[in-house]
Amino acid sequence: MTTPMVKAEDVHKSFGQVEVLKGINLEVRAREVFCLLGPSGSGKSTFLRCINHLERVDAGRLSVDGQLVGYKERAGKLYELNENEIADQRQDIGMVFQRFNLFAHMTALQNVMMAPIQVRNEPKKDVRERALQLLERVGLADQSHKYPSQLSGGQQQRVAIARALAMKPKLMLFDEPTSALDPELVGEVLDVMRNLAESGMTMIVVTHEIGFAREVGDSLVFMDAGVVVEQGTPREVLSNPQHARTQAFLSKVL
Numbered sequence: 001m002t003t004p005m006v007k008a009e010d011v012h013k014s015f016g017q018v019e020v021l022k023g024i025n026l027e028v029r030a031r032e033v034f035c036l037l038g039p040s041g042s043g044k045s046t047f048l049r050c051i052n053h054l055e056r057v058d059a060g061r062l063s064v065d066g067q068l069v070g071y072k073e074r075a076g077k078l079y080e081l082n083e084n085e086i087a088d089q090r091q092d093i094g095m096v097f098q099r100f101n102l103f104a105h106m107t108a109l110q111n112v113m114m115a116p117i118q119v120r121n122e123p124k125k126d127v128r129e130r131a132l133q134l135l136e137r138v139g140l141a142d143q144s145h146k147y148p149s150q151l152s153g154g155q156q157q158r159v160a161i162a163r164a165l166a167m168k169p170k171l172m173l174f175d176e177p178t179s180a181l182d183p184e185l186v187g188e189v190l191d192v193m194r195n196l197a198e199s200g201m202t203m204i205v206v207t208h209e210i211g212f213a214r215e216v217g218d219s220l221v222f223m224d225a226g227v228v229v230e231q232g233t234p235r236e237v238l239s240n241p242q243h244a245r246t247q248a249f250l251s252k253v254l
Ligand SMILES: Nc1ncnc2c1ncn2[C@@H]1O[C@H](COP(=O)(O)OP(=O)(O)OP(=O)(O)O)[C@@H](O)[C@H]1O
Pocket: 015, 020, 038, 039, 040, 041, 042, 043, 044, 045, 046, 047
């Protein structure tokens, strides 16, 4: 048995009185493309943010590559990690959001180079070389000198993917990476994600792009109201949903 890349055991999260995650159990294997589907407000983004420790879980256990997120365990007791330790954990996880969140005053190349230089103190020359390779990989070799405002939404999102990859993450989280894009720009971002999946990257992808989930996904989870309603291969869940809630949701998006 290999260690799962992500393991969630009875993960709970509330905001005030509202319980948003009501005991999530799931496992993401290394090299897997794991798609997460569900209606607005079901807790998808919150769950992704917990994996990255942007939110703290209230109960249950969440681990990435065998390491508890936000805690260490000594002699059966849990101790919260300090800020530096949390930042170290986070370096291994790349996140791409719906809004690209690029630094507006930096070129594409500078955006991709920033974290390895600032956070890891890597030599600028090496980082630059890697950043140029990554920009080439996402099809932007000739756009490296441009500022975000000079790039299309699809190009900006591809820069954001390259920027996340610059930290050599072992896990990539995508939160509706194409839903802010004009329809004709969606394909170019999905192509980059497909290539990334083929390279063996472990990916958790929140998306309403059913075609992508069906073609590229290895597993698909349908979440509703803070619980995993249904899980299986994309083919199983999409073609033969077992639960009424899944069926109702799919009848709207398919
Ligand atoms: N920081 C917060 N404080 C209070 N409530 C929050 C916070 N973040 C999320 N919520 C609430 O938690 C619930 C789940 O939100 P979440 O963003 O995880 O849903 P989602 O499945 O990603 O939805 P969408 O498809 O619209 O992105 C929502 O009811 C939301 O209002």
